[in-house]
Amino acid sequence: MTTKTAGTKSRRTAAKAPAKAARAEPIRSLDPAKGIKTVKDLADHLHVAAQVELSTIPLYLYAAYSIRTRGHSQWAAPRGVLRSLIGISIEEMLHLALVRNLMVAIGYGDQITFYDEKFIPSYPTWMMNRYNPDDPDGEEIYLSLQKLSKEQVSTFRRIEMPDDVKPDAVTFEAHPEAVGHYKSLGALYRSIQDGFTRLDGEGKIRWRLEDARKQYKRAFWNEFGNGKPIRVHNLETALAALKIIIEQGEGTLKDHEHIKVRSGVEDYTHYEKFLRIQRGEEGIGAGDGDKYEIKIDDPKATWPLVPDPALDDFEAHPGIHSLMTLFNAAYCYTLCLLDELYKHSTDDVTTKKVPGTEREEYFSHRYGLERNGVAIMQGVLYPIAQALVTTPIPNDPEGRHAAPSFEFFDFSTDKRITRKQQLIDLCDKAIDHFPALGGPDGIQRQISLLADI
Structure with a gap:
């Protein structure tokens, strides 16, 4: 959706x-x-x-x-x-x-x-x-x-x-x-x-x-x-x-x-x-x-980064704007993830049978959230930031590059769409300008592996 x-x-x-x-x-x-x-x-x-x-x-x-x-x-x-x-x-x-x-x-x-x-x-x-x-x-x-x-x-x-x-x-x-x-x-x-x-x-x-x-x-x-x-x-x-x-x-x-x-x-x-x-x-x-x-x-x-970047300053540059928005959303998603894990106890370990086998595996929703915190820092935030800092700002008189702004991203509260899906949608928009976000091990795939919150 x-x-x-x-x-x-x-x-x-x-x-x-x-x-x-x-x-x-x-x-x-x-x-x-x-x-x-x-x-x-x-x-x-x-x-x-x-x-x-x-x-x-x-x-x-x-x-x-x-x-x-x-x-x-x-x-x-x-x-x-x-x-x-x-x-x-x-x-x-x-x-x-x-x-x-x-x-x-x-x-x-x-x-x-x-x-x-x-x-x-x-x-x-x-x-x-x-x-x-x-x-x-x-x-x-x-x-x-x-x-x-x-x-x-x-x-x-x-x-x-x-x-x-x-x-x-x-x-x-x-x-x-x-x-x-x-x-x-x-x-x-x-x-x-x-x-x-x-x-x-x-x-x-x-x-x-x-x-x-x-x-x-x-x-x-x-x-x-x-x-x-x-x-x-x-x-x-x-x-x-x-x-x-x-x-x-x-x-x-x-x-x-x-x-x-x-x-x-x-x-x-x-x-x-x-x-x-x-x-x-x-x-x-x-x-x-x-x-x-x-x-x-x-x-x-x-890199010659623009200091204190603000998203509003890049409305004339849709590619940079889309990538900065994706970074802000991923940054805030990380904070949402931390909020979510504090709602769950580490005593939530259950066993689930592996489909097609007689084998059972342990499962913990809370532990999955904790692992996701590490994954998003390394596999999502850092690569997006690297894409930004290596991107020159078009027609910038000082030859500066774009950069992450760490701004508050206002996720939609529509219950029909998760925050993860909103991240996926933002990534899809950014891929139009930065195809490297896709690929078998790109940011798009890393986002698809995140917990759904």
Whole structure:
């Protein structure tokens, strides 16, 4: 069935001056000066933390998609810029899931929805709930979809930047004159940490053990990173989940460089990874035919992407418009998929007889949803993004290329057509302009294999 979908709700062309950037509204109001006094306060802080986590993922992915050299390191290093950015993006997805697990654990799981126009960020914008007067680069952080560069990596570094603390410090303090803001993302999480400890000690948290199996736990894989989902059911597991989020981002209070994965194995924090990229210690690769390595700001390193693309700006270019729309829909489908899996328990395993045989196989709808999350990130989003970034914008005076915009896509609510079918229809339209989307292992086929939600 083919029907018209409501489509992407696009922002208008963004002013490039930071002062004119849209200021995103937090999904909940926070007051750092007051702190976390109730379980509702705790849930509100977690909800906003999830919103902040989501606001960073498009930035990191956009920079990764912009890499022209595919990140092959001239030093044959195990990492490389592309791998680091992809690994960090997946770890941010892990943080998003861990925060939602925490909300489910305290009885507020039904209060958060990822596929929500108010929850999904729009760019350019200012980072929510972050105000640090001691940051030499500015009290606030301007978030903009930009190709990889030293300047953009500097922004990434600031996002993950730890507070300036004494070696014997045990907590980070909110800035007293900035109601509604914390000095760093780590400070926000440390407030949440303190809230869990205090409220549990006061007996105010009722741990929802009956919903524990609705939390995200399985089918997580990150070749270029570390950490894994934790099922939260008591204070110990809650603090373990928060420890992963904080230490992956900025490290411990005494070590902002390394994170201990397991005995004998260490990795770098996000903060340190961005410093290494900024210093040129992570390989970005060599261009076709080039014998020597190229630097991060070399034009050969990245595609000349249009910054902060907006769908409305490409109505005169139907091919690019159709591909950007498909990307936005696939991106939002990923969020819908995550919302859907949190509605189902991992206890849904059943057996089904294989047609024509006496053999039985185990089946889990929930596990299928989890596997689909990995499949759409690798098999759908990345290939669409690659098709966009390699496409020059016709008659663009600066010779720029198209790029994904990560905008909210308004799926039709018509019950006669699933969101998957809407994706298929959008792909069919884009194939008219980009035939490579088809084929036996193309994006069209990958979409056909997705779960029907």
